[in-house]
Amino acid sequence: MAATRKILELNAFDMRAAAGLDPDVANLVARRRRVFGSASMLFYTRPLNLVRGEGAWLIGADGTRYLDAYNNVASVGHCHPRVAAAVSRQMATLNTHSRYLCEIVYTYAERLLATLPRRLSNIVLTCTGSESVDLALRIARAVTGGTGFIVTENAYHGNTLAVTEISPSSASREPRNPHVFLVPAPDTYRTGSSEVGPIFAANVRKAIGAMKRKKIRFAGLVADSIFSSDGIYPGEPGFMAETIANVRKAGGVFIADEVQPGFARTGRMWGFERHGLVPDMVVMGKPMGNGYPIGGVAVKPDLLETFGATSGYFNTFGGNPVAAAAGLAVLETLEAENLQANALEIGAYLLTELEAVAQRFKRVGDVRGKGLYLGVELVRDRKSKKPDRAATTRVVDMLRDRNILVGIAGPHGNILKIRPPLCFARDHADLLVKGLSDSLATLDSTVEG
Amino acid sequence: MAATRKILELNAFDMRAAAGLDPDVANLVARRRRVFGSASMLFYTRPLNLVRGEGAWLIGADGTRYLDAYNNVASVGHCHPRVAAAVSRQMATLNTHSRYLCEIVYTYAERLLATLPRRLSNIVLTCTGSESVDLALRIARAVTGGTGFIVTENAYHGNTLAVTEISPSSASREPRNPHVFLVPAPDTYRTGSSEVGPIFAANVRKAIGAMKRKKIRFAGLVADSIFSSDGIYPGEPGFMAETIANVRKAGGVFIADEVQPGFARTGRMWGFERHGLVPDMVVMGKPMGNGYPIGGVAVKPDLLETFGATSGYFNTFGGNPVAAAAGLAVLETLEAENLQANALEIGAYLLTELEAVAQRFKRVGDVRGKGLYLGVELVRDRKSKKPDRAATTRVVDMLRDRNILVGIAGPHGNILKIRPPLCFARDHADLLVKGLSDSLATLDSTVEG
Numbered sequence: 001m002a003a004t005r006k007i008l009e010l011n012a013f014d015m016r017a018a019a020g021l022d023p024d025v026a027n028l029v030a031r032r033r034r035v036f037g038s039a040s041m042l043f044y045t046r047p048l049n050l051v052r053g054e055g056a057w058l059i060g061a062d063g064t065r066y067l068d069a070y071n072n073v074a075s076v077g078h079c080h081p082r083v084a085a086a087v088s089r090q091m092a093t094l095n096t097h098s099r100y101l102c103e104i105v106y107t108y109a110e111r112l113l114a115t116l117p118r119r120l121s122n123i124v125l126t127c128t129g130s131e132s133v134d135l136a137l138r139i140a141r142a143v144t145g146g147t148g149f150i151v152t153e154n155a156y157h158g159n160t161l162a163v164t165e166i167s168p169s170s171a172s173r174e175p176r177n178p179h180v181f182l183v184p185a186p187d188t189y190r191t192g193s194s195e196v197g198p199i200f201a202a203n204v205r206k207a208i209g210a211m212k213r214k215k216i217r218f219a220g221l222v223a224d225s226i227f228s229s230d231g232i233y234p235g236e237p238g239f240m241a242e243t244i245a246n247v248r249k250a251g252g253v254f255i256a257d258e259v260q261p262g263f264a265r266t267g268r269m270w271g272f273e274r275h276g277l278v279p280d281m282v283v284m285g286k287p288m289g290n291g292y293p294i295g296g297v298a299v300k301p302d303l304l305e306t307f308g309a310t311s312g313y314f315n316t317f318g319g320n321p322v323a324a325a326a327g328l329a330v331l332e333t334l335e336a337e338n339l340q341a342n343a344l345e346i347g348a349y350l351l352t353e354l355e356a357v358a359q360r361f362k363r364v365g366d367v368r369g370k371g372l373y374l375g376v377e378l379v380r381d382r383k384s385k386k387p388d389r390a391a392t393t394r395v396v397d398m399l400r401d402r403n404i405l406v407g408i409a410g411p412h413g414n415i416l417k418i419r420p421p422l423c424f425a426r427d428h429a430d431l432l433v434k435g436l437s438d439s440l441a442t443l444d445s446t447v448e449g
Numbered sequence: 450m451a452a453t454r455k456i457l458e459l460n461a462f463d464m465r466a467a468a469g470l471d472p473d474v475a476n477l478v479a480r481r482r483r484v485f486g487s488a489s490m491l492f493y494t495r496p497l498n499l500v501r502g503e504g505a506w507l508i509g510a511d512g513t514r515y516l517d518a519y520n521n522v523a524s525v526g527h528c529h530p531r532v533a534a535a536v537s538r539q540m541a542t543l544n545t546h547s548r549y550l551c552e553i554v555y556t557y558a559e560r561l562l563a564t565l566p567r568r569l570s571n572i573v574l575t576c577t578g579s580e581s582v583d584l585a586l587r588i589a590r591a592v593t594g595g596t597g598f599i600v601t602e603n604a605y606h607g608n609t610l611a612v613t614e615i616s617p618s619s620a621s622r623e624p625r626n627p628h629v630f631l632v633p634a635p636d637t638y639r640t641g642s643s644e645v646g647p648i649f650a651a652n653v654r655k656a657i658g659a660m661k662r663k664k665i666r667f668a669g670l671v672a673d674s675i676f677s678s679d680g681i682y683p684g685e686p687g688f689m690a691e692t693i694a695n696v697r698k699a700g701g702v703f704i705a706d707e708v709q710p711g712f713a714r715t716g717r718m719w720g721f722e723r724h725g726l727v728p729d730m731v732v733m734g735k736p737m738g739n740g741y742p743i744g745g746v747a748v749k750p751d752l753l754e755t756f757g758a759t760s761g762y763f764n765t766f767g768g769n770p771v772a773a774a775a776g777l778a779v780l781e782t783l784e785a786e787n788l789q790a791n792a793l794e795i796g797a798y799l800l801t802e803l804e805a806v807a808q809r810f811k812r813v814g815d816v817r818g819k820g821l822y823l824g825v826e827l828v829r830d831r832k833s834k835k836p837d838r839a840a841t842t843r844v845v846d847m848l849r850d851r852n853i854l855v856g857i858a859g860p861h862g863n864i865l866k867i868r869p870p871l872c873f874a875r876d877h878a879d880l881l882v883k884g885l886s887d888s889l890a891t892l893d894s895t896v897e898g
């Protein structure tokens with residue numbers, strides 16, 4: 001996958017190398033390489049050897065504490081005691097498949113569905129986001145009779161065979177499935193906030209037209225509302241509305257991939273809420289169980305019924321009692337710790353602070369995002385807006401040397417991806433901002449010196 | 450999926466009905482129906498409402514203890530304390546993705562690979578069996594350049610879009626992918642033990658020929674060595690060898706789906722061992738984490754390398770530390786409790802006892818299986834061997850009324866599927882045999898009376 005492969009090109013550890021590493025780390029790298037092969041990707045030229053996690057922190061074998069501004073799976077915080085306790089309790093009580101009755105599963109499904117628009121009143125539980133997107137594609141094909149899907153140019157939606165085909169960021173070296181049509185992401189940095197809505201709508205309309213000319217029936221549009229791997233573009237509230245209206249007019253469905261923006265990350269429970277939309281399906285994954293593998297597809301009942309009439313679906317362990325316990329504990333934690341409000345508040349604070357950093361370093365072309373999903377785009381110069389991949393790699397490594405973890409997004413690998421656990425606090429934000437600012441200063445002095 | 454859909458037709462609860470149910474059960478059924486939709490399948494006309502599991506037992510809300518002779522996920526026993534403790538400990542310590550180093554993950558991978566033939570020295574960890582089969586298909590396509598797969602007529606390999614296409618038992622109402630070729634399962638009951646080998650080889654050869662004529666390049670054969678959903682046919686040791694040699698000669702790979710027979714169920718660690726084979730890929734799922742979602746593809750390193758050169762794969766939570774802890778605890782339990790030997794010993798005992806039952810009831814056409822995966826085939830009469838679906842449904846329901854859980858296999862829904870946790874003991878086997886014998890006697894007297 002390009003999203004990861006690009007990072008691999010940039011700043012991943014070369015599995016064939018071991019020189020200069022701490023002997024314990026070198027030993028683990030060798031063991032890893034033996035079992036997983038050389039293609040298995042490891043972050044950083046000096047890989048982290050982790051032994052513990054707590055809140056926004058990951059802790060290394062040597063006691064180093066890393067501030068985690070990257071992980072969205074442990075979304076309510078690493079090893080959250082409420083989730084760990086719920087999983088432990090349920091693991092010791094009952095864990096079986098979904099063909100028997102088990103109350104906790106329905107309690108969870110009810111609470112989860114209560115967070116969604118009323119029309120999305122059914123849910124199919126799976127084990128992963130990839131399984132969920134894959135199922136959503138099957139449902140979309142069944143209800144529309146179509147096979148043509150539209151996604152953005154650098155989208156990533158998961159890892160199954162079918163989902164890889166709608167994930168151009170990970171399938172860049174494979175032949176493209178001719179039923180998959182790509183549109184540019186709504187790049188607010190290069191085209192301006194007010195224009196992306198009409199441009200995006202026009203591009204989707206064009207893709208629907210191209211599909212028609214090739215006699216491919218339109219099935220739907222798959223998008224996460226923050227355009228995560230394209231480069232983090234939340235855009236103005238409502239900008240997707242025209243596009244989605246067109247999708248429906250053309251007979252397609254809108255599948256909202258909420259694996260990234262969902263579960264309060266953007267300061268709302270769901271990313272699509274910012275656009276005033278009701279998707280036909282909502283796909284959930286990663287943060288749903290704070291690390292316990294669980295995913296789901298929320299769907300309008302008539303769509304599920306149509307699918308069920310021609311196809312079958314059974315997921316042995318989708319919606320097992322332990323997954324439900326984990327999911328329930330996540331919902332409870334979001335509420336008890338007010339994490340949605342925290343994402344909004346700390347996200348806004350962090351955005352303001354990053355904008356201040358941008359004032360001081362001309363390398364920073366743009367700072368954007370929503371809630372606790374922010375992007376910092378590094379460019380060669382602000383006029384050409386030419387992506388600066390090399391500087392981005394350097395900054396990620398320099399932050400790692402300062403024990404701060406961030407990622408990279410975008411097709412040019414020049415956007416710092418800041419996506420911390422939702423328990424991120426003001427002092428965590430301050431540490432991150434200081435680390436970034438120091439790194440940029442060092443980079444300037446190195447280059448200029 | 451037909452495997453489950455057929456059971457649905459047979460003896461599943463009709464989600465629209467609620468008359469005559471215990472009010473608590475009726476209430477749960479209504480809640481379930483509201484969230485999952487009416488297509489979501491529930492076993493039995495009187496569904497089980499479960500609250501606890503332990504060893505070979507599932508326990509209902511009213512205190513009823515059900516002997517579980519069906520579940521292969523909780524393979525080392527429901528809520529096994531060693532697995533529950535390992536998961537609890539690791540959940541509270543560290544749970545993150547695989548792009549950082551984490552020793553327990555490699556320790557697990559090493560132990561797991563040590564149980565496999567030496568040439569299968571790499572593993573890709575995933576979250577489910579379906580994700581694993583899906584990945585194996587992608588690898589097979591990449592290394593052979595082919596797209597044509599051969600599977601048995603009623604195979605079930607998983608639930609993603611691509612895997613559903615090679616799962617005729619679940620895709621029976623969907624249009625068949627023209628790249629998928631079906632061969633009859635090695636039905637030892639109807640064709641005899643010594644003949645199935647050559648017949649199976651001839652059928653696969655024919656399918657390869659048909660593929661060639663349609664200019665579809667052969668990618669591989671996917672089979673679980675016990676032909677589970679086809680009707681449970683372990684066959685004589687070695688009978689698959691000729692077939693696999695032909696597959697390789699024709700440029701294809703052999704993908705062993707060990708989701709069903711793997712992890713000691715048949716009395717060997719892996720089902721393919723009975724045939725003296727080294728598969729090109731081994732797919733793992735269900736029992737691997739005793740309920741914690743984990744899957745994997747063991748693969749020859751050169752295949753993985755070829756795949757990695759043209760494709761990318763990343764599974765956020767495949768091989769996370771908690772999954773590794775669960776997997777490790779399962780391997781330790783298999784060893785500490787001698788479960789492989791137990792599967793062999795109790796399986797042989799149970800087979801003998803079931804054969805004795807078959808002597809007494811002419812409805813039983815055949816009893817077969819290996820280790821703790823046994824099938825009892827019910828027929829109208831032994832001469833025509835005509836499947837008796839109705840009687841099978843009745844027996845499953847009568848066993849449920851005796852608090853014993855078994856399943857159904859085969860395209861005609863006439864094979865009792867006996868696949869208990871591996872901790873099944875002699876007295877459990879006796880209970881099951883008595884329950885079956887009583888049910889068959891009651892059935893005879895009802896029909897004849």
